[in-house]
Amino acid sequence: MVLMQDVPECMHEDMQDEFEYGISERVGNITMKVRAAPRTPENQERWDRRHEAMAAWLLAQWEREQLRRIAESN
Numbered sequence: 001m002v003l004m005q006d007v008p009e010c011m012h013e014d015m016q017d018e019f020e021y022g023i024s025e026r027v028g029n030i031t032m033k034v035r036a037a038p039r040t041p042e043n044q045e046r047w048d049r050r051h052e053a054m055a056a057w058l059l060a061q062w063e064r065e066q067l068r069r070i071a072e073s074n
Helices: 009-021 041-073
Strands: 023-027 030-034
Touching: none
Parallel strands: none
Antiparallel strands: 023 030
16 A cells, blocks of 8 residues: 555646546456555554564574575585
8 A cells, every 4th residue: 555645746736536536457357446544543554564574584584595605505
């Protein structure tokens, strides 16, 4: 999800209709529309948790890669 406050200021005017009404996309037999939701404390908390989970996963991946490189060099 892209929030208007995450979009560069110069793009706000051009993208306003797309954010308000969504863009329809067809995937197979399904037509779906993705719209930006207003920011709330609940969805901000959910995004914060996702960021923390992604950072932890990336760090773990990096640590595994470092251990693999050390093992290969020995």
